[in-house]
Amino acid sequence: MTISLLAYLLIPLFSAVLIQFTSRYKKNLADIIANITLFAGFLNISHLIFNTAKTAKFSLPPMAQDTFTLLMIFMIYMVALAVSSFSSGFLTEEKNRHHFHSLILVSVSAMCGIVTAGDFFTLYIFVEALAITSLALIAFDKSKKGLKGAIKYFFLNFSGSLFILLAMAILLFTIGTFSFAGIQHLTDPAYGGHWPFQVVAAIILLLSGFLIKSGIFPFHIQTVAAKQGAYSPVSAFMAGTVTKIAGVYAVIKIAIIFNFFDLKLHEISETLMLIGAISILFGAAFAMRQKDFKKMLAYSSISQTGYIILAAGLATPLALLGAIFHIFNHASFKTILFLNEAGLKKNLNTSDMEKMGGLARSMPWTSWSFVIAFMSAAGLPPLSGFWSKFIIIIALWQGGAKGYAMMAIGASVLTLIHFIILQRKVFFGKISAIAKNAQEMPLPMLAPIIVLCIVILVSGILFPYFYACLIETGIKAIL
Amino acid sequence: MTYHLALFILIIILALAAVMAKNMLFSALILSLVSVGVSLILFTFASPWAAVFELSVCAGLITALFISVINLMPKEKKLLNESRLKFTLLPVVLLIMAVISWIYIVPFFEYLSKHPHLSIHNYPLGQIIWKDRVFDLIGQICIFAAGVFAIKSLFARSINEQKSHKSQVTGHKF
Numbered sequence: 001m002t003i004s005l006l007a008y009l010l011i012p013l014f015s016a017v018l019i020q021f022t023s024r025y026k027k028n029l030a031d032i033i034a035n036i037t038l039f040a041g042f043l044n045i046s047h048l049i050f051n052t053a054k055t056a057k058f059s060l061p062p063m064a065q066d067t068f069t070l071l072m073i074f075m076i077y078m079v080a081l082a083v084s085s086f087s088s089g090f091l092t093e094e095k096n097r098h099h100f101h102s103l104i105l106v107s108v109s110a111m112c113g114i115v116t117a118g119d120f121f122t123l124y125i126f127v128e129a130l131a132i133t134s135l136a137l138i139a140f141d142k143s144k145k146g147l148k149g150a151i152k153y154f155f156l157n158f159s160g161s162l163f164i165l166l167a168m169a170i171l172l173f174t175i176g177t178f179s180f181a182g183i184q185h186l187t188d189p190a191y192g193g194h195w196p197f198q199v200v201a202a203i204i205l206l207l208s209g210f211l212i213k214s215g216i217f218p219f220h221i222q223t224v225a226a227k228q229g230a231y232s233p234v235s236a237f238m239a240g241t242v243t244k245i246a247g248v249y250a251v252i253k254i255a256i257i258f259n260f261f262d263l264k265l266h267e268i269s270e271t272l273m274l275i276g277a278i279s280i281l282f283g284a285a286f287a288m289r290q291k292d293f294k295k296m297l298a299y300s301s302i303s304q305t306g307y308i309i310l311a312a313g314l315a316t317p318l319a320l321l322g323a324i325f326h327i328f329n330h331a332s333f334k335t336i337l338f339l340n341e342a343g344l345k346k347n348l349n350t351s352d353m354e355k356m357g358g359l360a361r362s363m364p365w366t367s368w369s370f371v372i373a374f375m376s377a378a379g380l381p382p383l384s385g386f387w388s389k390f391i392i393i394i395a396l397w398q399g400g401a402k403g404y405a406m407m408a409i410g411a412s413v414l415t416l417i418h419f420i421i422l423q424r425k426v427f428f429g430k431i432s433a434i435a436k437n438a439q440e441m442p443l444p445m446l447a448p449i450i451v452l453c454i455v456i457l458v459s460g461i462l463f464p465y466f467y468a469c470l471i472e473t474g475i476k477a478i479l
Numbered sequence: 480m481t482y483h484l485a486l487f488i489l490i491i492i493l494a495l496a497a498v499m500a501k502n503m504l505f506s507a508l509i510l511s512l513v514s515v516g517v518s519l520i521l522f523t524f525a526s527p528w529a530a531v532f533e534l535s536v537c538a539g540l541i542t543a544l545f546i547s548v549i550n551l552m553p554k555e556k557k558l559l560n561e562s563r564l565k566f567t568l569l570p571v572v573l574l575i576m577a578v579i580s581w582i583y584i585v586p587f588f589e590y591l592s593k594h595p596h597l598s599i600h601n602y603p604l605g606q607i608i609w610k611d612r613v614f615d616l617i618g619q620i621c622i623f624a625a626g627v628f629a630i631k632s633l634f635a636r637s638i639n640e641q642k643s644h645k646s647q648v649t650g651h652k653f
Binding site: 103126 | 614625629
């Protein structure tokens with residue numbers, strides 16, 4: 001049996017429409033359709049990722065089909081399934097649940113479009129589709145904070161789009177194409193020479209646009225406000241996949257396509273590394289100062305994204321491999337952390353860490369899943385986060401960026417410290433007044449968190465096997 | 480040349496009418512005609528790619544979104560109450576912009592025309608839509624679905640209110 005990647009894009013889109021017609025009066029049907037669609041897609045891509053030969057030969061002209069794409073589709077489905085099944089328990093009283101699931105499914109469709117796009121124009125179209133669904137998801141709870149977050153997200157995100165549009169126009173005028181394969185052909189050593197000034201300007205504009213969309217320092221205002229204001233499962237979805245696919249994925253793709261590794265664009269590459277390094281430190285430092293659980297996680301997300309941008313700037317094959325793995329690992333541990341926060345908020349009706357305490361006794365599963373996720377975020381062995389950070393640090397050291405490598409290790413220690421402080425404040429110590437009546441999350445909400453913990457543990461312990469398998473199936477071919 | 484000139488003048492008149500109109504629905508429809516005019520110009524300038532997207536996104540998708548949002552608004556808000564007189568200044572602003580463009584934009588386009596661009600291939604429209612850019616069409620369907628669901632979720636409350644109002648009037652349960 002051969003499977004076309006187009007199915008991962010079209011089936012959720014079809015299900016999103018189906019939900020609107022079938023679930024108007026029976027809201028549970030929306031949960032069922034969304035979860036079945038995502039679960040089927042997740043199972044399918046889990047099988048396909050290790051059997052790339054089974055990918056269909058049928059695809060549309062500007063479509064990419066490589067292991068990087070498959071890994072990203074796997075990640076998108078994994079996070080979307082976790083968020084969707086968690087929301088089935090979280091949004092029990094929400095009347096417009098069917099709209100929520102439709103928006104999640106269209107987002108999945110748009111993200112699959114982004115990772116399968118074969119040129120910047122197609123990528124841009126799907127990025128805009130994702131921006132619209134994200135905007136609606138952030139403002140979904142109709143709270144003042146949510147609407148404020150959505151407005152900030154709108155203004156920064158669409159200014160990023162303007163940069164991308166301008167860059168595409170310049171590329172079309174100067175080199176006559178914006179297809180990835182066409183540009184890669186031009187970067188071929190045989191073609192030689194340095195890029196003309198206009199192309200360099202286009203690359204800067206493209207990177208600026210996608211960095212704005214990734215919500216990294218100094219464009220973090222939109223992501224922090226959006227994640228803080230939105231429903232907590234939406235924050236998990238945003239932090240886990242949306243900002244990574246709409247922004248960070250494209251930055252890595254640009255580093256690969258324009259071949260930052262050959263040092264012809266070393267000024268851009270060094271600036272990108274600097275932005276990544278500042279983001280790591282800025283995110284980690286600001287996360288330590290927060291009293292609001294969600295805000296702390298949002299800043300921590302900036303720090304983790306910094307690692308990916310730092311590696312993308314270095315752009316050696318090993319660094320890019322580390323960046324790709326870190327996107328995946330970040331998606332798994334950050335989704336757990338945000339979903340845990342969602343469970344706590346539903347239970348305690350607050351996300352103020354000062355008011356929490358001693359929750360480990362009443363919510364042991366939540367507490368221990370949090371420990372696994374933060375240990376992975378801090379890069380402790382043998383969890384999956386350790387391997388991606390380890391690869392990035394080794395790549396930085398090998399690439400001569402020893403200062404950045406030391407800084408990355410230092411920031412990891414900072415991450416560990418601020419998560420230990422959080423764990424002590426929230427889950428251990430004296431039982432606070434509001435924590436006395438707290439209860440463990442129900443199974444539909446807990447199940448996706450436990451599954452993601454298993455993913456972190458298994459992909460960490462068996463990492464050498466997965467690494468060899470993914471290298472064999474062709475991840476090297478794209479670097 | 481006469482055809483182009485007529486088209487340009489028509490577009491400017493339609494654009495002004497869209498700004499001056501008090502009825503929002505009328506304004507949205509006129510704006511879609513502006514997009515149709517722009518896409519006709521793009522076609523005649525041998526830029527079918529841009530023309531196709533102008534026609535489908537601006538004249539099609541954006542108009543559909545505008546109309547659905549206007550449809551969700553209460554009747555009294557569909558008409559703009561403030562005076563539109565201040566917009567009579569627009570032709571003067573347009574004239575100034577035209578003079579500035581003549582001085583700066585024309586040399587810029589002459590500079591750009593030295594670079595290679597895709598319009599030189601001049602593929603037939605059918606090939607562009609159904610062979611080369613079919614994946615983009617799926618992207619546009621995605622944008623359309625995203626827009627419709629975003630409006631439905633953001634305005635869910637007013638839709639429910641409209642339904643309950645209708646049920647009160649007709650005595651039917653929705």
